[in-house]
Structures are given as structure tokens and as C-alpha cells.
Amino acid sequence: MAKHRVAKAGEIPPGGRRIVEVAGRSIGVFNVGGEFFALRNQCPHAGGPLCEGPLSGFVRSKVPGEYEYVRKGEILRCPWHQWEFDVRTGQSWFDPVKTRVRAYEVTVEPGGGGSSNGGLAGGELTEAGLEKGPFTAETYSVSVEEQYVVIEV
Numbered sequence: 762m763a764k765h766r767v768a769k770a771g772e773i774p775p776g777g778r779r780i781v782e783v784a785g786r787s788i789g790v791f792n793v794g795g796e797f798f799a800l801r802n803q804c805p806h807a808g809g810p811l812c813e814g815p816l817s818g819f820v821r822s823k824v825p826g827e828y829e830y831v832r833k834g835e836i837l838r839c840p841w842h843q844w845e846f847d848v849r850t851g852q853s854w855f856d857p858v859k860t861r862v863r864a865y866e867v868t869v870e871p872g873g874g875g876s877s878n879g880g881l882a883g884g885e886l887t888e889a890g891l892e893k894g895p896f897t898a899e900t901y902s903v904s905v906e907e908q909y910v911v912i913e914v
């Protein structure tokens with residue numbers, strides 16, 4: 762895979778995103794609390810512009826009348842039919858009986874260091890009664906090198 766500089770790190774602030782064209786693909790690059798993630802801007806359902814959709818979180822409740830809002834800004838909703846995907850992994854959290862789409866490992870390497878983020882908080886969501894769906898939006902490796910956001914495609 763080749764590395765592509767897609768933005769200066771400061772051009773995508775926390776909570777922000779940029780949609781770029783790389784190697785013939787439209788890719789959304791997201792800054793979630795200072796961590797960068799990249800997903801293909803093509804919904805695995807019907808090809809909608811997934812990365813143009815709103816970001817939200819999940820509401821979970823252990824008892825009636827009490828709830829908490831978790832994973833704020835980490836759940837991407839497709840603007841066409843509202844299917845939801847985890848920005849960190851591309852994993853869907855619905856419809857457990859259909860197709861699976863290939864996922865790529867996503868890494869964040871601020872200043873050249875690195876860390877893996879695979880499946881953060883997935884266990885929490887399963888405990889809350891959510892079930893992973895079979896769909897996964899295509900994701901790409903992301904790193905920050907000398908103030909540039911770089912993705913591998």
C-alpha cells in the first residue's frame with residue numbers, strides 16, 4: 762500500500778472531517794478526540810456517500826428511566842438510509858444476518874509513534890445488549906507524520 766498525505770493535522774480539528782480523493786477512491790478522514798480514522802465514502806448498503814452523514818453516539822440503559830450517552834461522535838450514520846457504522850472500525854451495529862464487507866486495520870501515529878485502536882468499547886456495547894451486524898464500512902490506515910495526516914491505500 763502507498764502512503765498519501767491528505768491534510769495538515771491542524772486542518773481537521775477534533776470532531777471534524779475531510780473527504781478526499783485518493784487512488785480513485787473517495788475517503789472520509791475523521792478526527793475523533795485527536796485520533797484520526799479513515800473510511801471509504803461508499804456505504805456497503807447501496808453505495809451512498811457514507812462519510813457525509815452525521816456523527817452521533819449510542820444511548821444505553823441498564824434500568825428503565827436511566828440512560829447514558831456513550832461513544833459520542835464515533836458513530837457515523839449514512840445519509841441515505843441511516844445505517845450506522847463505528848468510525849473507529851467501520852463495523853455496523855445492526856442487521857446481524859447479511860453480508861460482511863472487508864475491514865482494514867486503522868492505526869493512529871501522532872508524530873511518528875503508533876497505536877492500534879481495534880474494536881474499542883465493543884465489549885461495552887455488547888454488554889448493553891447491542892449486537893454487531895455483519896456489515897463493515899471499508900476503513901484505511903491513518904497516521905500523522907510531521908503535522909500531516911497520512912492514509913495508506
Ligand code: FES
Nearest residue numbers: 804807809839842
Ligand atoms: S446507502 Fe447507506 S444506508 Fe443505504
